[in-house]
Amino acid sequence: MEIREGFIPTTLGTAVTTTGYILKKQKNANDMLANTIFGFGLAHVVLGTIDLIQHRR
Numbered sequence: 001m002e003i004r005e006g007f008i009p010t011t012l013g014t015a016v017t018t019t020g021y022i023l024k025k026q027k028n029a030n031d032m033l034a035n036t037i038f039g040f041g042l043a044h045v046v047l048g049t050i051d052l053i054q055h056r057r
Contacts, residue, residue: 006051013044 020038023029 002004004052005055006048007011008048008053009044009052013041013046013048015041017041 008022017038019043020034020041023034024031024038026034
């Protein structure tokens with residue numbers, strides 16, 4: 001099984017973005033940390049998607 005380049009960062013970014021979103025919805029969570037995790041995940045989704053598009057076969 002061959003995994004396309006960019007699939008792993010996109011999947012990882014989706015999981016991290018979801019975690020950041022859940023933290024943002026909690027009232028007792030640190031807002032700065034939640035926003036950092038959310039943004040880090042979004043960056044991975046964007047960069048992974050760019051790799052998926054650039055390396056189509």
